[in-house]
Amino acid sequence: MPTTTPKPSEYVQSAQEQTLKTLRDGQQAIIDSIRAWAEAVERIVPQTPALPFSEQLLKTQREFAENVLAAAEPVLTPKKD
Numbered sequence: 081m082p083t084t085t086p087k088p089s090e091y092v093q094s095a096q097e098q099t100l101k102t103l104r105d106g107q108q109a110i111i112d113s114i115r116a117w118a119e120a121v122e123r124i125v126p127q128t129p130a131l132p133f134s135e136q137l138l139k140t141q142r143e144f145a146e147n148v149l150a151a152a153e154p155v156l157t158p159k160k161d
Contacts, residue, residue: 086094149156
């Protein structure tokens, strides 16, 4: 039975799909951890306004996302010939 060698573009597509899945899985693990932490803290901390913390959390997440995009920029930006 003859075998065919996958094309380089198939390797690239497969690698991209695996990378995205790994990133999504990692992000979900972080979200699950934060949710578990928040639920635990909620039980032991008296009720207080959460808005300042929420704002700081969103700011931190935005900075993280911006840093991830900046680090990945070399592969996200098309090369100019």
